[in-house]
Amino acid sequence: MSDTLSEDTIHESLPADWEYDGTEILRTVEFDSYLDGVAFAREVAELADEAFHHPRIVIEFRAVTVAFTSHEAGGVTEQDLELAARVNDLD
Numbered sequence: 001m002s003d004t005l006s007e008d009t010i011h012e013s014l015p016a017d018w019e020y021d022g023t024e025i026l027r028t029v030e031f032d033s034y035l036d037g038v039a040f041a042r043e044v045a046e047l048a049d050e051a052f053h054h055p056r057i058v059i060e061f062r063a064v065t066v067a068f069t070s071h072e073a074g075g076v077t078e079q080d081l082e083l084a085a086r087v088n089d090l091d
């Protein structure tokens with residue numbers, strides 16, 4: 001079972017453009033078109049499924065929000081931070 005991180009550790013470790021709302025780490029990425037956002041969401045989904053660690057993904061008209069938390073651990077873990085950094089590499 002992964003260990004959940006303290007709020008201080010999460011805030012100190014957040015990848016660029018990510019925030020922490022007390023439950024999840026989140027990032028919203030804006031796009032010029034809806035389908036560009038859908039394509040990005042698919043890339044996120046593929047890296048998440050490869051890692052078998054799945055975010056909440058919200059696809060809107062020209063923005064996609066990705067949110068990670070570790071459900072089994074009951075909070076944010078190192079794995080969430082690692083995948084968030086990998087999502088930034090997609091951008």
Ligand SMILES: C[C@H](O)[C@H](O)[C@H]1CNC2=NC(N)=NC(=O)C2=N1
Pocket residue numbers: 052053054055068069070071072073
């Ligand atoms: C049984 C459990 O759903 C699986 O082990 C995986 C699937 N994907 C997951 N994704 C996330 N974000 N947290 C989990 O705890 C998790 N567990």
